[in-house]
Amino acid sequence: MLRTVLGWVMAVGLWELVGRTLLAGRHLVGTPSGIVAKLVDNAEVYGRGLWFTTREAALGYLLGNLAAVALALLVVLLPGVERLVLRFALVVYCLPLVALGPLLRLVYGFGDGPQITLAAFAVFYLTLVPLLVGLRAVPQSWLDLTATYGRGRWTTLVVIRARASLPYLMAGLQATVPAAFLGALVGEFTGAERGVGVLSILALRSLDTDGLWALMLLSTAVSLLGYLLVAWAARRLAVEQPTVLLSTPGHGRGRSASERLLRALGGILVTTSVVLAAWVGVFAVTGLNPYFAKRPWDVWDWLVSSPESGAHRDELLTAALETAAVAIPGYFAGLLLGVVLATLFSLSPRLRRALTPVAVALRCVPVIAIAPLLVAALGRGAFGTAVVVAIMTFFPTLVSCLYGLAQLPGQVADVFATYATPSTRVLLLGRLPAMAPAFFASARIAAPTALLAATVAEWLATGTGLGNMMAVDAATSRYTSLWSTVVVVTLVALAAYALVEAVERRVLRVVAPEQLRW
């Protein structure tokens, strides 16, 4: 206890020292004393701002998670729509903030609407994907039980799946706490009157580094609190011990390659039609002005049929390659970071306690605050941005994998105990396979997240790639270009997602066949 306190005191002291010497006058890092002074001086303003943003985040969190649960229920009850729902959800999740923000402000006008919506958008997908994994994480024998009494999907859902999915739902609920906060915060960039986002724009633009750091610390504290609250609830709800999920490998494997191709094409067609219909429909219903709310045919024209489309495509391709150069390494780095941290945490509870706040902080601190620091430390090149992407990507992976690692069935743990297997080997031979469904859920989420994170980093910090292109397009009213870029970003994200999904299927067919069907 004393050592922990002493450690913290030392760390803060060192921070102060470095801030006052090495980094003095550079306005990259706030000093503890400066931050405290800001917190004291502006207690009231910061307090109110925090309250507003927290409220927005909480509402968005609630709505987003409710939407995720509702969509998951829909999928369980109508498994046929699963792919469509997931793809559609992915498209919504992929809509870049740069494009979505101003649009939401137009739709909502004044008030909290855009902030809450962006928070909800940042949340719902992160919960939906693991929740679906959890709803499937049941052994055949439990399903046989409801089948014995001729009960259908609804009863199975209520009696079995709902409870079995709890760990995965909790993982989602935990990972989305900082996501909601960050969503609300970025939502405040769309012309909000108040909140931490508004305060941090000002602090940032006026070189008020201590103030910015104070605001980020407050945001982190709130997110951490929420995170710990959900973690506490999760522990209380935990099912005794995970059970062995015996289920036989898929039945419907007899499909030929051409049949699979046809089905895939059909799925793409249906998804595309639904997305296009929703696009045109939403714009028609909200009566958005076609000046900025471009329709599919405008994009088609810009990308394909107009005489300049060739140049447009070249421009997009160049930017896309720039973004890919950042997003792809960032994706893998984030995934790796998440898995490695999760495994380290599962091996050492002390490390877990010490680093959890840091991990939450990294995820909560808006990229606008962290990017300059990283870029200063790591250089302006792709490396620095990739690190930013990794930081924004790793957190859901960490949380999901932490829950996944805990899914080692008790009976299997006993087998390892028989040979007093060291925990590192249990990890390798038991926990990692048991984690596979959770890991792949987060790997699927991370694909679009990495792309989005890259564009956000480009927008807010580096001024390159698709993110910058969208920012410039928005600032120079090139709305057709903006929408075309949005479409391309979405398509790339979908493709990345599909790629991860293909790998996932191969692995889970062996490791967790129950995941491949309802």
Next chain:
Amino acid sequence: MTAAGVRGAPEVVCAAVGKTFATGAGPLAVLEPRDLTLAPGSVTALVGPSGCGKSTLLRIIAGLERPDPGGSVLIDGDEPLAVRRRGEMAIAFQDASLLPWRTAAGNVALAQRLAGRPADPARVSALLRKVGLAGFERARPAQLSGGMRQRAAIARCLVTEPRLLLLDEPFGAVDELTRRRLNIELPPLWSGTSTTTLLVTHSIPEAVLLADRVLVMSPRPGTILADLPVALDRPRRMQHLHSEEFTRLVERVGALLGVDQYAADEG
């Protein structure tokens, strides 16, 4: 149709029921196509070597597994699914498969609920007492011994008064004394005019003691080697164990399964 309670036991008619599993190493023939009829109200025991397809046959009769094309199962002319829907079937699976988050009583009560029966806590407790779980109503499966879990699963089966009862090795995890006790005490709960029972068991004496008819299966791919009627009067009691008919049948079945032959070979 009349209410479930009033109707008599159903007849189960399997026609050309066979099963081949697709495995990574190619198709695995598990059951040879075969007709089989379970008479209304009868108790049929199914014995056979491990892996011969007993559980598979039981699952096919329940409609949880599809027979190979051409095969069909009809229960009083209905699809198995229809019977399940009416809550008239119950299965004791080979592994107890209790829901870990429910108490013993909760698991039993769940079956009542799933079968659309009114909640009846008194009946739940009574059944748990009958299977020797008095005092453990509120224990979760993880707090029960292997045999206790299996007994809770049996109670779950019986609580709905099913018309078709499928028991897959229901006493495999309990000791000999408890097994005998249950062998004597439970059948009155189900054998009678209203329930048709299929019992998979590894215990030849148990098969003979409980059944009206013993089906002996061959090793995989399973075929029915013998179909032996059991001419013992009901209700069955421990005395029957010492009857001539009993001993004869046990030996007969043992011989069919090669149990005795193995003893001879080995000598």
Next chain:
Amino acid sequence: MTAAGVRGAPEVVCAAVGKTFATGAGPLAVLEPRDLTLAPGSVTALVGPSGCGKSTLLRIIAGLERPDPGGSVLIDGDEPLAVRRRGEMAIAFQDASLLPWRTAAGNVALAQRLAGRPADPARVSALLRKVGLAGFERARPAQLSGGMRQRAAIARCLVTEPRLLLLDEPFGAVDELTRRRLNIELPPLWSGTSTTTLLVTHSIPEAVLLADRVLVMSPRPGTILADLPVALDRPRRMQHLHSEEFTRLVERVGALLGVDQYAADEG
């Protein structure tokens, strides 16, 4: 210390081992504190009614469960953990508990690996063949029947040539023929000078056939009612089933467990 293979079988000394579980409904006394010594190289069978604490005792000896304060288990003077660390212990759990993502062969090979033995695929196949799983080496647990899973778990136990072998109802899910065959064929793999064995079983004949000593437990809270030496020569064969000593012991154990008494009562 010499290498595992060379050393003789260990002695297991339990001193004042008792167990009380804390449950929602208050403490549940499962095992009365009791001393118990398993002689090196002996096979001890543990029989007793379901829920009396057999599995609990076995888990305590393995060091997977802590005895109540004051109790201790020493294996040749070592903590159980040390024995497990050396890969010298093997346990067949009451439920097969195979790793669902590994094949049958993979599960068996895993034990080899975990125990720090060199990989020996030939031995893995040979053992699987011995337990009747030839052709199912690459099947996953979900593709095996209940009995087949249990047999894979036995193979997993034996593959490491453990010095201390703890078997919890290892043949509960297999049919009588297979059980007898395994009863005869497997013991030579373990009984001998190098392995001390504790066997929990519900089958009284099996206990007598396999063990040097049968411990009969009372219902919960479990105490040891009787400690009966088995004076049959080794290797045990089917003929022993017809010996006088065998019949005498089976009846004795049955009487202690009340099996026969139940029969009499009921009449």
Next chain:
Amino acid sequence: GDDPASPEGKDAVTYQLSWTHSVQFGGTYLAKDRGLFEEQGLDVQLAPGGPNVAGDANTVSGAALMNISVADGVARSNAEGADLVIIGAQYQKSPVTILSLADAPLTGPEDLVGKRIGVAGTDTPGLEAFLTINGLTKDDLVFVPSQYDPAVLTAGQVDGLYCFYNDLPVALAVQGIEGHSMLLADHGYNPMSQTCTVLRSSLADEQKRDQIVRLFRGDARGWQLYKDDPQAAAELAVEAYPDAGLDLETQRGMADVQLDIMYSDLTDEFGFGWFTDEQVQENLKLFELLGIEGGTAEMWDRSILEEVYADGPTA
């Protein structure tokens, strides 16, 4: 559609600002605070901007009656199909500046050669045009993409930073760091800034045009008050927007600094917000350099100014 009216019978209009609240909009705050809009029969809703706000789009969509914008931005919007018109210019000089640290000041275009200049992606065309005007090319210096964070300058990652005269330089001063500001407007690059921008169709609509006149008049009166007492506006900004986190000292500094670019002999003579044909021509030339197509003199309309200042330079 029909105009929403507030309970007191005043017309409710939305006025879209170009950034988050600060004394940048001090005159407007004065107008609102002192009831100058109410006098005009208006209930004005001030909509703050921000890094993710499309001001012009808000006017195009009708969400705002008027927004604060910048001439090259308006020209770009029009090139993309909007039909916006500039009816006034709050800044007489573009606030765009290159800020450097005082110990290594960049005082003229020639100083930029070989230097690293931080510039946001959106502003790159502006900097390029400035270079062209001054006989330089973008290869003469290094563009460092920097978006919203000014710390790149203090952290030594760039030698100069493309920013706003009344914004970062003041913040720097408040932090006790001496900086040097080089207004691009002093070196030939002067896009009309903080323009009052409305839809052409609104000008054609009699009722809306009237609202615009009243809005502009009220606003101009506020800015007249501002000129006499900018510090009052700084205090008002801090007081009126307690949740914006404004720092009084910074706001005071800003309030004084922006006097330089907002008021001139021209505004003294014709009134606040005035612009001349020469300025329009200069901007049109600039559009060519920036590669913006379709910018014509049609984009400006002085009739509102002329109506408001019909009786002299006081609104």
